[in-house]
Amino acid sequence: MSERIYVFKLFERFWHWAQAALIIFLMLTAFDIHGTYTIFGFEKAVAYHTIAAWTLIGLWVFAIFWHFTTGEWKQYIPTTEKVVAMMNYYLFGIFKNAPHPFRLTTLRKHNPLQRLAYLFILVCVGPLLWITGGLYLFYDKWPAWGLGNLPLEWVATGHTIGAFMMLAFLIAHVYLTTAGHTPTAHIKAMITGWEEVD
Amino acid sequence: MEARYIKATLALCCAAWLAATGPVLAEEAKPEAKPVKLTTTADHTKFKQLQKTFDSGPEVTKACLECHTEAAGQIHRTKHWKWEFLNPETKQTLGKKTILNNFCISIASNYASCTSCHVGYGWKDANFDFAKQENVDCLACHDTTGNYKKPPGFAGNPVTKDTEFPPGSGKIIKGIDLAKIAQKVGKSSRDTCGACHFNGGGGDGVKHGDMDSSLAAPTKDVDVHMDAEGLDFTCSTCHKTSSHDVAGSRYTPTAKDNKGVQVRGKAGSGNPATCVACHDNAPHKSVARLNQHATRIACQTCHIPTYARGGIATKMTWDWSTAGKRDKDGKHIILKDAKGRITYESRKGDFTLAENVKPEYAWFNGNVQFTLLSDKIEKTGQRTQINKMGGSPTDGKSMIWPMKVFRGSQPYDPVNKTLITPHTAGNDDTGFWKNLDWDKAIPVGMKDSGAPYSGKFDFIKTEMSWPITHMVAPKDKALGCVECHAKEGRLAGIQGVYLPARDNNKLVDTAGWAIVLLTLLGVIGHGALRIVTSRKH
Numbered sequence: 001m002s003e004r005i006y007v008f009k010l011f012e013r014f015w016h017w018a019q020a021a022l023i024i025f026l027m028l029t030a031f032d033i034h035g036t037y038t039i040f041g042f043e044k045a046v047a048y049h050t051i052a053a054w055t056l057i058g059l060w061v062f063a064i065f066w067h068f069t070t071g072e073w074k075q076y077i078p079t080t081e082k083v084v085a086m087m088n089y090y091l092f093g094i095f096k097n098a099p100h101p102f103r104l105t106t107l108r109k110h111n112p113l114q115r116l117a118y119l120f121i122l123v124c125v126g127p128l129l130w131i132t133g134g135l136y137l138f139y140d141k142w143p144a145w146g147l148g149n150l151p152l153e154w155v156a157t158g159h160t161i162g163a164f165m166m167l168a169f170l171i172a173h174v175y176l177t178t179a180g181h182t183p184t185a186h187i188k189a190m191i192t193g194w195e196e197v198d
Numbered sequence: 199m200e201a202r203y204i205k206a207t208l209a210l211c212c213a214a215w216l217a218a219t220g221p222v223l224a225e226e227a228k229p230e231a232k233p234v235k236l237t238t239t240a241d242h243t244k245f246k247q248l249q250k251t252f253d254s255g256p257e258v259t260k261a262c263l264e265c266h267t268e269a270a271g272q273i274h275r276t277k278h279w280k281w282e283f284l285n286p287e288t289k290q291t292l293g294k295k296t297i298l299n300n301f302c303i304s305i306a307s308n309y310a311s312c313t314s315c316h317v318g319y320g321w322k323d324a325n326f327d328f329a330k331q332e333n334v335d336c337l338a339c340h341d342t343t344g345n346y347k348k349p350p351g352f353a354g355n356p357v358t359k360d361t362e363f364p365p366g367s368g369k370i371i372k373g374i375d376l377a378k379i380a381q382k383v384g385k386s387s388r389d390t391c392g393a394c395h396f397n398g399g400g401g402d403g404v405k406h407g408d409m410d411s412s413l414a415a416p417t418k419d420v421d422v423h424m425d426a427e428g429l430d431f432t433c434s435t436c437h438k439t440s441s442h443d444v445a446g447s448r449y450t451p452t453a454k455d456n457k458g459v460q461v462r463g464k465a466g467s468g469n470p471a472t473c474v475a476c477h478d479n480a481p482h483k484s485v486a487r488l489n490q491h492a493t494r495i496a497c498q499t500c501h502i503p504t505y506a507r508g509g510i511a512t513k514m515t516w517d518w519s520t521a522g523k524r525d526k527d528g529k530h531i532i533l534k535d536a537k538g539r540i541t542y543e544s545r546k547g548d549f550t551l552a553e554n555v556k557p558e559y560a561w562f563n564g565n566v567q568f569t570l571l572s573d574k575i576e577k578t579g580q581r582t583q584i585n586k587m588g589g590s591p592t593d594g595k596s597m598i599w600p601m602k603v604f605r606g607s608q609p610y611d612p613v614n615k616t617l618i619t620p621h622t623a624g625n626d627d628t629g630f631w632k633n634l635d636w637d638k639a640i641p642v643g644m645k646d647s648g649a650p651y652s653g654k655f656d657f658i659k660t661e662m663s664w665p666i667t668h669m670v671a672p673k674d675k676a677l678g679c680v681e682c683h684a685k686e687g688r689l690a691g692i693q694g695v696y697l698p699a700r701d702n703n704k705l706v707d708t709a710g711w712a713i714v715l716l717t718l719l720g721v722i723g724h725g726a727l728r729i730v731t732s733r734k735h
Binding site: 033034035041042043046090094095096097139140141142143151152153156157160161163164165167168171172175176178 | 486487488489490493678679680683684685695696698699700701702703706707709710711713714717718720721724725727728731732
């Protein structure tokens with residue numbers, strides 16, 4: 001028998017989907033700016049990318065506030081417990097219909113691999129994108145900030161590295177949503193808040 | 199009561215009609231329209247000195263000098279007079295008197311024709327007296343009538359009596375009344391400057407591409423500053439003159455002006471003709487990011503999207519090596535394109551012309567090194583640069599500039615390895631434009647230049663760069679981002695800057711896409727395996 005538990009609160013779901021849409025839109029415009037393809041054209045792509053970036057920053061302000069006031073930030077504290085078990089599950093168990101080694105609760109809604117992945121995004125990819133992106137946004141202020149000699153190439157290359165990492169994460173992330181109790185269990189949970197568990 | 203009311207109404211109507219039509223009638227009655235702007239406090243028609251018949255230019259100048267006692271002395275110190283300029287940086291002696299180009303090549307031995315654009319009278323050979331005050335031509339710059347003409351062939355003299363020219367040709371050049379012109383002198387205008395500068399290279403728009411007769415009364419789209427119905431700048435609004443010395447130089451151009459607006463009492467860059475002299479170094483208000491662009495990119499690069507925009511074509515190439523052909527009757531040939539522009543002339547060779555030309559772009563620091571007659575040149579696979587434009591992304595003095603690059607082929611001496619100054623213009627036996635004979639034309643020209651000639655000539659491919667700075671478009675017509683931020687954009691050949699969309703780090707892109715692809719393959723493989731194995735269970 002399966003049971004249902006409430007894992008994602010309303011704000012959290014809003015945050016997730018708004019962020020998802022913004023990040024996908026940022027990627028779409030990003031590779032337009034990068035010269036990979038032309039959808040909006042450089043000028044519009046830059047304008048849209050900038051608006052989306054500022055919107056995302058605004059969203060984060062609320063998300064950070066929410067995480068600290070609700071204590072939900074603790075969900076991202078890394079743990080080594082069951083990491084090997086999780087990797088074994090994804091590499092072997094999942095094909096043998098073995099039981100999921102992690103049983104989520106409202107207090108531990110991310111499995112150990114998720115925690116590590118999200119923390120990596122938060123600590124490595126995020127700051128790389130924020131710092132380089134922030135510098136990009138304030139390109140005209142560099143001389144005033146004493147950064148007149150900072151090569152744009154470094155900033156641009158750093159931002160591009162971050163973008164590729166984020167894109168790879170996005171692909172894996174979307175795929176792993178199908179690895180729940182049923183292929184759509186995780187997605188349903190992210191929409192309704194309720195996750196079916198074994 | 200009612201009748202009085204009607205009378206009053208009629209009277210009012212009449213008065214209104216008069217008020218409405220009166221000024222129009224009065225204007226029609228006026229014999230001559232008054233100048234739009236009164237720019238002078240002296241009415242020269244009232245001066246006794248000018249109420250006489252002038253038979254020559256110097257006579258007019260003598261009259262001018264009676265009041266403007268120091269004017270000729272001021273002119274004597276300028277490039278406009280001396281056609282000589284010592285570049286303090288390169289130590290090269292330049293000026294029209296000395297340099298060569300790849301248009302009509304050189305003024306040596308061709309003075310009588312070329313000096314129709316000299317601010318003087320009588321420079322017909324190398325013995326011209328540069329110290330004589332009355333040799334200064336005041337009218338060339340101060341004529342306001344548009345009637346003042348200095349036809350080529352008269353050594354800078356106007357023609358005051360009807361004259362057959364060339365002698366025996368039956369063509370009559372009409373004499374002009376210098377007194378009428380002298381009585382109407384005023385400030386210089388787009389027309390007076392343009393009489394020579396629009397026609398550089400021998401015709402309208404030929405040389406510069408960003409200067410032609412469309413600037414005499416341009417629309418806003420052709421030049422936002424000179425817009426005849428708008429700001430209506432004259433040349434001297436920017437090329438601010440001091441003691442008759444006109445600001446601005448093609449020998450020592452200001453490639454980068456980081457000294458901001460020129461305010462009275464504050465020392466600026468010294469050149470009032472730069473964009474920055476009025477607009478400052480950070481003129482973009484709504485998109486501040488563009489101010490950062492302006493630290494590496496000359497204003498002209500974005501704000502002059504194309505040159506020769508006024509409907510007048512500029513010459514792009516000139517091949518002297520094909521000159522000299524005759525038709526079966528032995529006569530000179532002139533070929534024209536569909537638009538009636540000359541594309542071949544026996545006297546000059548083959549041309550190509552173009553309108554609305556996208557400039558070429560280069561780092562430019564203002565340093566211009568000329569290839570002079572005294573310089574050795576080699577015929578190689580590369581074009582000889584008549585003027586080598588200095589600049590690099592790293593010297594801290596360069597900006598990315600738009601250029602007209604004029605390419606041609608011109609005579610050179612393969613033995614002495616020098617350029618050649620042929621005798622072209624002149625109604626004589628050796629002038630190339632008359633007799634189409636290089637063997638006669640070259641020795642005469644080289645002798646006049648005081649340069650050795652081996653007796654052998656060949657043609658060498660040359661190029662000359664002309665920084666584009668006029669024909670500034672309205673701001674909504676400035677270049678859009680994508681013109682340069684693209685794989686094959688306008689700045690495709692510019693090194694030393696990272697241009698988003700044009701540039702990327704090849705390693706990062708390769709590795710990035712590899713990781714993305716591997717992730718995608720990984721999840722597809724993983725998913726496929728899950729589907730296969732789930733069926734077994």
